[in-house]
Amino acid sequence: MLKAPIGILGGTFDPIHIGHLRPAIEARDTLELAEIRLIPNHIPPHRANPFCSSEQRLAMVRLAAAENRHFVVDERELKRDKPSYTIDTLIELRHELPDTPLCFLMGMDSLLSLPSWHRWQELLDYGHLVVSTRPGWQLDYPAGVAQLLTNHHTSDASALHRQLAGHIWLADNQPVELSATRLRALLEAGQDTRYLLPESVAHYIDQQGLYRANRR
Numbered sequence: 001m002l003k004a005p006i007g008i009l010g011g012t013f014d015p016i017h018i019g020h021l022r023p024a025i026e027a028r029d030t031l032e033l034a035e036i037r038l039i040p041n042h043i044p045p046h047r048a049n050p051f052c053s054s055e056q057r058l059a060m061v062r063l064a065a066a067e068n069r070h071f072v073v074d075e076r077e078l079k080r081d082k083p084s085y086t087i088d089t090l091i092e093l094r095h096e097l098p099d100t101p102l103c104f105l106m107g108m109d110s111l112l113s114l115p116s117w118h119r120w121q122e123l124l125d126y127g128h129l130v131v132s133t134r135p136g137w138q139l140d141y142p143a144g145v146a147q148l149l150t151n152h153h154t155s156d157a158s159a160l161h162r163q164l165a166g167h168i169w170l171a172d173n174q175p176v177e178l179s180a181t182r183l184r185a186l187l188e189a190g191q192d193t194r195y196l197l198p199e200s201v202a203h204y205i206d207q208q209g210l211y212r213a214n215r216r
């Protein structure tokens with residue numbers, strides 16, 4: 001007997017916002033996921049982004065997670081001194097949780113770019129993919145993704161409970177038109193960002209003076 005599936009959401013979270021949180025919560029409810037693990041990515045120091053340090057991104061993810069008992073923060077990628085590939089994280093989780101279906105959550109933009117991911121065709125050996133709608137990104141798949149959908153798409157939610165891996169679920173979530181890029185631009189311009197991110201995260205950004213125009 002398998003355990004209830006969990007959701008996994010990796011991201012830069014620079015900062016975390018409702019475009020991450022709402023689709024994740026809706027997936028949790030629709031698919032009856034036991035929890036959602038938020039996994040902030042490690043980013044190499046030489047990259048132009050992120051705007052915040054790993055510690056600050058982690059602090060914001062922790063604040064967001066503290067407001068909902070279904071969110072769990074997983075720091076594994078930040079603890080490594082090199083970027084992790086999603087496939088490596090999924091393989092690790094599969095070993096740690098041998099009886100738990102893993103649902104890797106992503107926005108439609110991520111699904112469309114999947115063929116550029118390291119060992120992308122193996123992802124479905126270790127988990128399911130749960131894809132949220134995202135405004136601006138349509139069901140216009142590159143050939144590799146179309147083939148993947150032909151082979152793995154399901155509209156039977158119970159299949160994600162009955163098997164450890166191997167299915168793709170296209171969520172019918174309330175679309176959220178927001179990116180961290182847009183949010184940073186609003187913050188830099190000193191505009192009101194209420195209701196776009198948790199208040200506790202907004203407060204932290206304010207306190208730390210993050211994303212302000214005069215910072216750079």
Ligand code: ATP
Binds near residue numbers: 010013019179
């Ligand atoms: P940036 O604008 O800095 O590129 P982002 O807002 O796209 O950031 P990421 O941390 O890169 O956020 O995204 C992590 C995951 O969350 C990705 O799978 C992405 O598709 C998904 N995601 C982010 N924003 C949304 C949104 N508004 N709707 C659905 N999924 C989203």
